[in-house]
Amino acid sequence: MxxxxxxxxxxxxxxxxxxxxxxxxxxxxxxxxxxxxxxxxxxxxxxxxxxxxxxxxxxxxxxxxxxxxxxxxxxxxxxxxxxxxxxxxxxFWELQEEIKELTKKSVSLIDLNSKIEASKYHPIFSNLQHNFWNAKGENLVEFFDIESDAFQISFCKEGSNEHLDSLEEIFEQYYTFVYTLKNDGEKTIYNFNCIDIKINGRNIEEGIWIYQSCDIKPGEIVRCVCATKFDLLKKISSGEIESLSFIYQMKNVLGECFNMAAELHFIPIEENHINVFDQISPVFKE
Incomplete structure (x- = not known):
């Protein structure tokens, strides 16, 4: 045919x-x-x-x-x-133009792929807006998943001889404020630790601050604990404390260092009831 x-x-x-x-x-x-x-x-x-x-x-x-x-x-x-x-x-000229367009797209795809690949190792957090005041040892199991949650603890001890071994001891002997983040990245975050705390924009002069780091697995919750010998809730309710600032440092699986800041502002509503307005900065590489 x-x-x-x-x-x-x-x-x-x-x-x-x-x-x-x-x-x-x-x-x-x-x-x-x-x-x-x-x-x-x-x-x-x-x-x-x-x-x-x-x-x-x-x-x-x-x-x-x-x-x-x-x-x-x-x-x-x-x-x-x-x-x-x-x-x-x-x-020939049409092919040259097509090659130019393909080259541009290839470069864009390579750049995008590099960013996607890099993002796998870039720490990403979400703020779950879960805050806790002065939790005690008997309430820890009720408030937290002790086995699964990661805890980053910053506590201010009064004497150099003071030594605390367990999470329960810190919550039992200190006044505490806890806010909650979640690792939304694809990789584990290592050595997540607070390196500086400010109250009302100023460094705390009394006591010695001890920072305990933790590792956060993908999808895992981290409880950021600020523990003091003075009652934070009482001072915030009285208006003496209006804000807390935290600076965090961490590493990814490649050993690259990253920083992050958290700003928390408090507005007392009534006794022992505080509105917390928190702002978590993006994680940036050192």
Whole structure:
């Protein structure tokens, strides 16, 4: 089965073959018949040629036909070559533009892929807005998942000889404020630790601050604990303390260091009831 284009090509080949047979083979004999016949108009006079003259004529005739055919073929090929050359040049510039666009997209994709790959190791936190005041040992199991939650503890001890071993001891012997973050990244965060605390924008002068770090697995909750010998809740309720500021430091699995800040502002509503407005900064690389 031939489609329309194939049928057209076949018909063209057949016509060319018929033309070749007609012009090259049959036409010379027709001319010979006309020339040598006295009865055919306008050659109705007696004309006789020697065979060598006739063969010379035929040679010249066929040579002329061949020249015309070859000239036409050369002209046709030159025309087709120019068309193909123009098309090739046009396609070349189109391909150059496509290559430029593909190169731009490739560079963008490489950059995006690098950012995606880097983001796997960049710590990401979300603030769960869960705050706890002065939790005691008997309430820890009720408020927290001791086995699964991570605890970053910052406590201010009064004497250098004071030593606390357990989480329960800190909550039992200190006044505490706890707020909650979650590791939304794909990798574990290592050595998450507070390195500085400020009250009302100033460093705390009394006591010695001890910071205990923790590791936070992907999807794990971290409880950020601020433990003091003075009652934070009471001082906030009285208006003496209006804000707390925390600076945190951490590492990813590649050992790269990152920092993060947390600003907490307090508005007393009534006794032992505080509105907490907290702002967690993005994590940035050192």
């Amino acid at each position: 031939f489609n329309g284009k194939g049928t057209k090509k076949l018909l063209t080949k057949i016509l060319l073959c018929l033309f070749f047979v007609l012009v090259v083979i049959i036409l010379p004999f027709v001319i010979e018949k006309i020339i040598l016949s006295e009865a055919i108009f306008p050659f109705n006079v007696s004309v006789t040629f020697p065979k060598d003259v006739w063969f010379g004529f035929m040679g010249s005739y066929l040579g002329a036909i061949g020249t015309i055919v070859l000239g036409y073929i050369a002209f046709y090929q030159n025309k087709k070559y120019k068309e193909l050359s123009d098309q090739s040049e046009k396609r």
